[in-house]
Amino acid sequence: MIALSVAAVLAIFLVYTSLAGGTPSLRPSTLAGYSGTVSLVGKVVGTPTGDAHGAGLRFGLRDVKGGATTVPVLYHGTVPDLFAKGRDVVVQGRLRNGVFVAQRNSLLTKCPSKYAPAKSSSTS
Amino acid sequence: MPDLGRAALVIAFLLLVYAAVGGAFAALTRRRRLAASAQNALTAAFGATAVASAVLLVALARHDFSFQYVAEHTSKDLPLGYTLTAFWGGQEGSLLLWLLVLCGYAAAAVLTTRRVARDLLAWTVPVLAGIASFFAFMLVFVSSPFATQHAPADGAGLNPSLQNPYMAIHPPMLYLGYVGLTVPFAFAMGALLSRRTDERWIVATRRWTLAAWAFLGVGQLLGAHWAYVEIGWGGYYAWDPVENAALMPWLVATAYLHSVMIQEKRGMLRVWNMVLVALAFGLSIFGTFLTRSGVIQSIHSFSQSTLGSWFLGFICVIAVGSTALILLRLPLLRSKTKLESLVSREATFLYNNLLLVALSLTILWGVIYPLVSQLVRGEPSTVSKPYYDFFLHTFGLPLLLLMGIGPLVAWRRASVRALGRTFFWPLIVALVAGVVLLVLGAGSSRVGVIAYTFCVFVLASIVLEFARGTRARKALGTESWPGAFVSLIARNRRRYGGYVVHAAVVLLAIGVAGSSAYQTVKEQRLFPGQSMTVAGNTYVFRGYESHRAANHLAIRAIVDEYHGSSHIATLHPGKNSYFAEQQVSNEVAIRHDLLTGADSFLIADQVNANGSIDLKILQKPLVNLIWLAGLVFVAGSLITLWPDAVEERRLAARYAGALAEA
Amino acid sequence: MTGALVIGAAIAVLCVVVVAWPFLREPNARDDRLIEPGALEQRRLAVAEERDRALAALKELEFDHRTGKISDDDYRSQVGPLRRRAADALRALDVRADGPRRPGRVGREV
Numbered sequence: 001m002i003a004l005s006v007a008a009v010l011a012i013f014l015v016y017t018s019l020a021g022g023t024p025s026l027r028p029s030t031l032a033g034y035s036g037t038v039s040l041v042g043k044v045v046g047t048p049t050g051d052a053h054g055a056g057l058r059f060g061l062r063d064v065k066g067g068a069t070t071v072p073v074l075y076h077g078t079v080p081d082l083f084a085k086g087r088d089v090v091v092q093g094r095l096r097n098g099v100f101v102a103q104r105n106s107l108l109t110k111c112p113s114k115y116a117p118a119k120s121s122s123t124s
Numbered sequence: 125m126p127d128l129g130r131a132a133l134v135i136a137f138l139l140l141v142y143a144a145v146g147g148a149f150a151a152l153t154r155r156r157r158l159a160a161s162a163q164n165a166l167t168a169a170f171g172a173t174a175v176a177s178a179v180l181l182v183a184l185a186r187h188d189f190s191f192q193y194v195a196e197h198t199s200k201d202l203p204l205g206y207t208l209t210a211f212w213g214g215q216e217g218s219l220l221l222w223l224l225v226l227c228g229y230a231a232a233a234v235l236t237t238r239r240v241a242r243d244l245l246a247w248t249v250p251v252l253a254g255i256a257s258f259f260a261f262m263l264v265f266v267s268s269p270f271a272t273q274h275a276p277a278d279g280a281g282l283n284p285s286l287q288n289p290y291m292a293i294h295p296p297m298l299y300l301g302y303v304g305l306t307v308p309f310a311f312a313m314g315a316l317l318s319r320r321t322d323e324r325w326i327v328a329t330r331r332w333t334l335a336a337w338a339f340l341g342v343g344q345l346l347g348a349h350w351a352y353v354e355i356g357w358g359g360y361y362a363w364d365p366v367e368n369a370a371l372m373p374w375l376v377a378t379a380y381l382h383s384v385m386i387q388e389k390r391g392m393l394r395v396w397n398m399v400l401v402a403l404a405f406g407l408s409i410f411g412t413f414l415t416r417s418g419v420i421q422s423i424h425s426f427s428q429s430t431l432g433s434w435f436l437g438f439i440c441v442i443a444v445g446s447t448a449l450i451l452l453r454l455p456l457l458r459s460k461t462k463l464e465s466l467v468s469r470e471a472t473f474l475y476n477n478l479l480l481v482a483l484s485l486t487i488l489w490g491v492i493y494p495l496v497s498q499l500v501r502g503e504p505s506t507v508s509k510p511y512y513d514f515f516l517h518t519f520g521l522p523l524l525l526l527m528g529i530g531p532l533v534a535w536r537r538a539s540v541r542a543l544g545r546t547f548f549w550p551l552i553v554a555l556v557a558g559v560v561l562l563v564l565g566a567g568s569s570r571v572g573v574i575a576y577t578f579c580v581f582v583l584a585s586i587v588l589e590f591a592r593g594t595r596a597r598k599a600l601g602t603e604s605w606p607g608a609f610v611s612l613i614a615r616n617r618r619r620y621g622g623y624v625v626h627a628a629v630v631l632l633a634i635g636v637a638g639s640s641a642y643q644t645v646k647e648q649r650l651f652p653g654q655s656m657t658v659a660g661n662t663y664v665f666r667g668y669e670s671h672r673a674a675n676h677l678a679i680r681a682i683v684d685e686y687h688g689s690s691h692i693a694t695l696h697p698g699k700n701s702y703f704a705e706q707q708v709s710n711e712v713a714i715r716h717d718l719l720t721g722a723d724s725f726l727i728a729d730q731v732n733a734n735g736s737i738d739l740k741i742l743q744k745p746l747v748n749l750i751w752l753a754g755l756v757f758v759a760g761s762l763i764t765l766w767p768d769a770v771e772e773r774r775l776a777a778r779y780a781g782a783l784a785e786a
Numbered sequence: 787m788t789g790a791l792v793i794g795a796a797i798a799v800l801c802v803v804v805v806a807w808p809f810l811r812e813p814n815a816r817d818d819r820l821i822e823p824g825a826l827e828q829r830r831l832a833v834a835e836e837r838d839r840a841l842a843a844l845k846e847l848e849f850d851h852r853t854g855k856i857s858d859d860d861y862r863s864q865v866g867p868l869r870r871r872a873a874d875a876l877r878a879l880d881v882r883a884d885g886p887r888r889p890g891r892v893g894r895e896v
Contacts, residue, residue: 009482014489016514022493022505030503039506053649053730053738078357078729078740081699081708128790135798142805154820160808168804175797243822318822322831389839389846534856535846536864542857592853599852616849778834 077105129179143253199281216269248314297343304336309405356712369411528582554581572641621764631753638746659743837875
């Protein structure tokens with residue numbers, strides 16, 4: 001009986017995740033062509049300009065491991081403390097007319113030092 | 125000096141390998157002296173690890189930057205407290221802490237179990253030593269804290285957000301929890317290996333498991349509190365893989381604590397308990413694997429280190445080994461007792477187990493989903509808050525309800541009439557509360573209302589339990605009401621301690637529901653003199669002030685909080701710029717309303733050059749109940765852990781009587 | 787550095803002594819066998835646990851009845867079989883013990 005209920009439960013969330021689906025997690029080099037909401041992971045290149053609480057913060061993202069493609073990002077909302085040129089970030093949003101328009105408050109920066117946590121997101 | 129540290133670790137490694145191999149050989153061939161020698165080796169390994177730890181501590185205290193580890197995690201201007209706690213601030217040091225705690229637990233468990241279950245130790249020692257030798261191996265060959273370098277002028281310093289008392293104590297608390305789960309696992313495997321069918325291993329490990337579970341729970345609350353006040357995004361839990369890494373084994377350990385009670389009372393669920401204890405331990409190792417490798421993308425873990433593959437291999441060995449052992453001993457474990465009724469305390473415990481394990485597995489699935497989806501679809505996909513929230517509600521709310529139902533149901537079989545009587549008052553109170561809440565406007569969140577109503581139900585049933593028990597006790601003798609109350613708890617520590625812990629969970633649930641389902645958030649750009657209103661209070665921005673401290677420059681906004689025309693407080697959210705580390709940290713301002721338990725949470729999102737501020741304000745109802753729940757949790761755990769002389773004597777008599785010398 | 791060397795050597799020697807201690811203490815042990823419960827003892831242990839389980843169940847039944855969780859009817863129907871189980875376990879243990887040892891009475895405690 002135990003086994004059956006556990007199996008039933010497992011089935012529930014397997015179904016949920018496959019139907020609702022997760023958010024695809026992409027890199028700048030693999031972003032092209034996606035029209036839906038995705039999660040973009042990359043390294044900040046160039047100096048960020050603009051005002052995240054005003055007209056919008058603009059910066060470029062490139063693959064963490066290096067690459068030619070740079071995706072311009074437009075972001076509104078809270079900017080994590082660690083955000084800077086050269087840091088690895090994750091941001092949700094969608095590609096519109098060549099610019100990745102980010103969802104408000106979805107920017108997360110990874111901590112540069114190993115094993116030391118630091119985050120600033122507006123979840124929960 | 126680093127040589128001494130390295131040597132101590134090598135000695136520890138050799139001792140542990142000897143204890144594992146020699147101990148296993150001794151158990152197989154039944155050699156007494158060799159088994160005793162293996163036990164001694166395990167204890168000595170603790171000593172060697174302690175020496176290595178002392179070396180690192182001294183190096184930290186002396187700011188000896190020739191130690192790479194010291195240079196990477198401290199700086200000359202770091203206060204002494206944080207310099208010492210930087211011991212576990214990095215990869216290698218935290219591994220050393222793990223080994224130290226593990227050897228400490230192992231030595232203590234072995235020493236205290238000698239009376240009750242000496243024959244169990246024969247196999248438990250090799251299992252403990254085998255696990256510890258993996259960590260010793262990592263410390264000696266893969267990731268040593270004693271790497272040296274040409275000493276730089278100053279160290280890199282500690283991440284400013286880690287310079288916080290909660291963060292200083294959070295890792296040791298967590299480790300006392302994670303690592304503590306090794307003890308019941310080792311005893312369980314030891315019992316299987318030596319073909320024991322009795323419950324001694326459960327009796328021997330009961331307090332260890334409780335303590336580990338309590339530490340793990342407290343450690344998580346400390347981490348949540350740190351995230352709340354230090355990182356300051358307004359929340360306390362982000363479903364980050366590293367956070368989930370601690371939650372998963374804790375949930376399984378909670379299930380285990382309950383189902384073990386069934387095994388003790390009715391002799392059922394033996395196979396299930398073996399599976400649970402192995403799962404809890406496996407998840408704790410998996411948790412530490414997640415935190416260290418770069419396998420799952422997380423805010424916390426970044427670099428792909430070689431550690432990941434080693435840990436993965438270790439997890440596989442444990443998983444395969446324990447599964448094989450359980451399957452092998454399946455005939456021995458099968459019990460004859462069956463579940464008599466789906467409406468009994470055993471059944472509610474079973475439902476509770478299923479829900480807890482299901483929740484833990486959904487979290488696990490969410491954590492590894494990126495890997496799975498990458499394998500299946502070619503590119504990774506992540507799940508986030510909506511996924512976790514859905515399952516937290518689906519499994520968590522019934523669990524909440526069960527906490528109220530379980531204590532009111534009798535063992536074996538409960539008649540419907542008896543149920544009706546015991547449930548009557550809690551149900552009425554809960555229904556009334558539900559209606560009141562809806563009238564007060566709590567209906568804005570459906571989940572919130574349901575959660576609150578269930579919480580009232582559980583609290584009512586707990587209060588009723590205490591009341592009935594006290595009344596029954598008083599009827600027996602001439603004690604006063606308070607006296608009866610105290611002696612009731614003292615004579616039934618496990619039961620009533622458990623009720624206190626349930627009350628803590630209810631407080632936690634109310635706090636979480638209030639601060640997430642009913643919070644108010646508002647962001648606005650303000651110039652000096654301008655104001656914004658959040659949840660009935662007005663906040664006026666006055667301007668900035670700044671001052672220079674030893675290692676940072678502090679910029680603070682001055683914000684006055686008003687309710688109507690009366691001034692409540694002046695708050696100072698802002699930012700700190702650290703010189704040595706070249707980092708900026710967010711410094712939030714929180715005002716606790718002690719009467720309502722709510723918090724006004726102010727974040728200086730952006731300090732603008734033109735003198736304005738982008739201010740984000742959250743009003744979080746009842747959030748302080750979460751921290752209060754932590755205190756109640758500790759109290760309840762202490763009550764259940766408290767040694768009971770009568771119980772000890774009874775157990776000793778049971779085993780001495782049965783195990784008379786041949 | 788020599789200080790570290792000396793301390794390290796001392797620790798190593800100490801550890802070797804600690805590990806070898808059981809052998810040093812009894813160089814010629816007549817009986818080197820691990821004490822383990824035999825089959826008889828294992829059965830006795832199982833019966834002892836069964837006895838304790840039955841006694842604890844009885845105690846809890848009384849407690850639940852006293853605090854009103856179990857109705858009089860339910861109590862009456864359950865207490866008989868439980869008392870029989872406890873008595874059976876007590877008897878089985880006495881037989882094995884081969885002596886006049888009698889475990890304590892069933893206390894009526896709350």
